[in-house]
Amino acid sequence: MPIAKIGGHKASTKSEVFDGSSHEFSSNEISSNEKKNANEVVTLRSVDSTSSEESLLSKNPFLDPKVEEYYREVYQAAHYESYKAFDPTFTWTPEEETKLVRKLNYRVALTACLLFVSLQVDRGNLAQAVTDNMLPELGLNTNDYNTGNTIFLIAFLLAEVPSQLISKKLGPDIFIPIQICLWSIIAASQAALQGKASFYATRALIGLLEGGFIADLVLWLSYFFTSRELSTRLSWFWVTLSLVGIFTSLLAFGILRLGGKGGLEGWRWLFLIEGLFTLILGVLSFYLMVPSAVQTKSKLHPKGWFTEREEKIVVNRVLRDDPSKGTMHNRQALSIKMIFKSIMDYDLWPVYAIGIYAYIGQSTFGSYFGLLNKQLGFSTFTTQVLNIPTNIVHIVLLLFITWLSEFVKERSLVCILAPLYSTPFIAIIRWWPGSGKEKWPSYVLNTLFSGQPYIHAICVSWVSRNSNSVRTRSISSAVYNMFVQLGNIAANNIYRKDDLPLYHRGNTQLFIITVTLIPLLFLTKGYYIWRNNSRDKIWNAMTPEEREDYIKNTTDEGNKRLDFRFDH
Incomplete structure (x- = not known):
C-alpha cells in the first residue's frame, strides 16, 4: 500500500x-x-x-x-x-478512469499530435523543395543550404527559453496558437524567395517562432496526464513526425507537378500551399486548446469538455501521481533565477550530452535524404515516394524502443540499442565501394540508417524524472531540447560542397559520432549508479x-x- x-x-x-x-x-x-x-x-x-x-x-x-x-x-x-476540484477523499472506478483516459486521448493527445503536424510540415518541407531545383534557381549551393539550416537551428535554440517564459505567463493554450499562425505566414511567404538574403531571413524567422513549441506542448499535456502516461504520449509525437513525412512526401509528389502553373515553380507552390494549410491548423488550435481541465467552458465550448465529476477525476489522478503539479498556476511565469538554476543542474548534464550526440546522424540524413536519392539517379517525383519507407521504419523502431524502455524500466541500456543498430549501416555507407554508386543497394542502406531507433521520447521523460522539482521539471525539457539543437547545428554542417558526391569525410565523421554514443550511454549509467550509491x-x-x-x-x-x- x-x-x-x-x-x-x-x-x-x-x-x-x-x-x-x-x-x-x-x-x-x-x-x-x-x-x-x-x-x-x-x-x-x-x-x-x-x-x-x-x-x-x-x-x-x-x-x-x-x-x-x-x-x-x-x-x-x-x-x-484546479484547486476547487482537489478532493483527497474523492474516489472513482477503474471503468470511469479508462473511459476518461480515452476522452483525454481524443481531446488532448490527438490535438497535440495534430498541432505537431503544423510544426513538422513547415520545418520539414525545405528538404522536399530542394529536390525541385530550388537551390540553383535561387543561385544557392550546398554550403548556402547548410548555412540556412544552421541559421534556423540557432534561432530555434535561442527561442527555447524565451518561449517558455512567455508560454508559462500567457498559458500554452494562448501562446501555441499564436506561434503556429505567425510561423505559417512566414512559411507561406517563402513562395516569394528571391535569393540568399530572403532565404536566410525566412529561415531565421521560422526558427524563432517555432522554438519552444515542443516544450510548450509538453507542458500543456502534463496538465491532463500522469507521468507514465506522458511518456507514451510523447512517443506519439515522433510517430506523428514520421506519418507527416509520409503524408507530405505524397503531397509534394502532386504539388511539385504544379511547376509552371501561374508562373510559379513547383517548390514555390509547395511553400505556399503547405504554409496556408498550417495556418488553418493554427486558427483551429484556438478552438482545440483549453487552459486546464477545469477551464473548458467558453464561448467556443459552451458545454465544456467534462462533467464536474470528470473534472475531479482528471485533477485528482494527476495530483496523486505528482502533487507538485499544483504548486504553480497555469498563468504563472518562470523567473530568470529558476532557469539559471535548471541550466546549472549538473546532474542532468549527462542526458543533455546524449541529446547532442544521439540524433546527429539521423538529422544529417534527414536534411540530405532527397538530395542523396537524386544523386543516385532517381527523379524528383520518385524521390518523394522513396521517403515513405524511411518513415515506416522510423515509426516501427520508435514505438518498439519506447515500449521496451518502459516495459523493462531501463533507460541507458535500452538507448544503446540505437547506436548498436546504426553503426554497422553507417560503416557500410562509408567504406563499401559500391556506396553512392549502386543505386538500389545504396538507397536501402540510406533508408535503414535514416530510420534508426529514435530515443528522443525516452530522453525527454528521463530528464523530467531526474529533475525532481517543480522548478527544474517545468523547463528541463526546453533546456534538453536546446542541446538537441546544438547537435542538429553540427549535423547540418557535416556534408559540405567540397565533399561531393560521396561525402567520404562527412560519413567518417558520422561513424565516429555514432560509435561515441555507445560509451557515452555507459558512462551516463555509471554516473547515476555512482551518485545513487x-x-x-x-x-x-x-x-x-x-x-x-x-x-x-x-x-x-x-x-x-x-x-x-x-x-x-
Missing part, C-alpha cells in the same frame, strides 16, 4: 527510496507568499503493492492528514487553477533521528536531496 511520509517520519525500506513514483516538494520554490514554510520539505514515497484488491484510494498520497493539510495550503497560496552510503550511515532532522530541515532542493535516487 502506498505510504505518505512527512516531517519526522523516517524512510523504512530501501525500496521506498528508489520507487519511481517518488515526489518531492520544496516550499521555497513556490512563491514569496510561502516564506513561512521555507525550511519545511514534504517528501512523498509510494511502495508498490502486491495486493490484488488494491484500490485507487490506496494510491492516494493525501491519505496522510498532514500531507493533505500541507498541500492544501500550498495550492491555495499558489492560486492553483554515494547517497546510499551517507543515508544508511545516518541514525533515524538524523534522517528525520534532514527531511524536516534540509535546504537541499530537487535532485540534490539525499533521499532522491536517479533513474538510469
Whole structure:
C-alpha cells in the first residue's frame, strides 16, 4: 500500500527510496507568499503493492492528514487553477478512469499530435523543395543550404527559453496558437524567395517562432496526464513526425507537378500551399486548446469538455501521481533565477550530452535524404515516394524502443540499442565501394540508417524524472531540447560542397559520432549508479533521528536531496 511520509517520519525500506513514483516538494520554490514554510520539505514515497484488491484510494498520497493539510495550503497560496476540484477523499472506478483516459486521448493527445503536424510540415518541407531545383534557381549551393539550416537551428535554440517564459505567463493554450499562425505566414511567404538574403531571413524567422513549441506542448499535456502516461504520449509525437513525412512526401509528389502553373515553380507552390494549410491548423488550435481541465467552458465550448465529476477525476489522478503539479498556476511565469538554476543542474548534464550526440546522424540524413536519392539517379517525383519507407521504419523502431524502455524500466541500456543498430549501416555507407554508386543497394542502406531507433521520447521523460522539482521539471525539457539543437547545428554542417558526391569525410565523421554514443550511454549509467550509491552510503550511515532532522530541515532542493535516487 502506498505510504505518505512527512516531517519526522523516517524512510523504512530501501525500496521506498528508489520507487519511481517518488515526489518531492520544496516550499521555497513556490512563491514569496510561502516564506513561512521555507525550511519545511514534504517528501512523498509510494511502495508498490502486491495486493490484488488494491484500490485507487490506496494510491492516494493525501491519505496522510498532514500531507493533505500541507498541500492544501500550498495550492491555495499558489492560486492553483484546479484547486476547487482537489478532493483527497474523492474516489472513482477503474471503468470511469479508462473511459476518461480515452476522452483525454481524443481531446488532448490527438490535438497535440495534430498541432505537431503544423510544426513538422513547415520545418520539414525545405528538404522536399530542394529536390525541385530550388537551390540553383535561387543561385544557392550546398554550403548556402547548410548555412540556412544552421541559421534556423540557432534561432530555434535561442527561442527555447524565451518561449517558455512567455508560454508559462500567457498559458500554452494562448501562446501555441499564436506561434503556429505567425510561423505559417512566414512559411507561406517563402513562395516569394528571391535569393540568399530572403532565404536566410525566412529561415531565421521560422526558427524563432517555432522554438519552444515542443516544450510548450509538453507542458500543456502534463496538465491532463500522469507521468507514465506522458511518456507514451510523447512517443506519439515522433510517430506523428514520421506519418507527416509520409503524408507530405505524397503531397509534394502532386504539388511539385504544379511547376509552371501561374508562373510559379513547383517548390514555390509547395511553400505556399503547405504554409496556408498550417495556418488553418493554427486558427483551429484556438478552438482545440483549453487552459486546464477545469477551464473548458467558453464561448467556443459552451458545454465544456467534462462533467464536474470528470473534472475531479482528471485533477485528482494527476495530483496523486505528482502533487507538485499544483504548486504553480497555469498563468504563472518562470523567473530568470529558476532557469539559471535548471541550466546549472549538473546532474542532468549527462542526458543533455546524449541529446547532442544521439540524433546527429539521423538529422544529417534527414536534411540530405532527397538530395542523396537524386544523386543516385532517381527523379524528383520518385524521390518523394522513396521517403515513405524511411518513415515506416522510423515509426516501427520508435514505438518498439519506447515500449521496451518502459516495459523493462531501463533507460541507458535500452538507448544503446540505437547506436548498436546504426553503426554497422553507417560503416557500410562509408567504406563499401559500391556506396553512392549502386543505386538500389545504396538507397536501402540510406533508408535503414535514416530510420534508426529514435530515443528522443525516452530522453525527454528521463530528464523530467531526474529533475525532481517543480522548478527544474517545468523547463528541463526546453533546456534538453536546446542541446538537441546544438547537435542538429553540427549535423547540418557535416556534408559540405567540397565533399561531393560521396561525402567520404562527412560519413567518417558520422561513424565516429555514432560509435561515441555507445560509451557515452555507459558512462551516463555509471554516473547515476555512482551518485545513487554515494547517497546510499551517507543515508544508511545516518541514525533515524538524523534522517528525520534532514527531511524536516534540509535546504537541499530537487535532485540534490539525499533521499532522491536517479533513474538510469
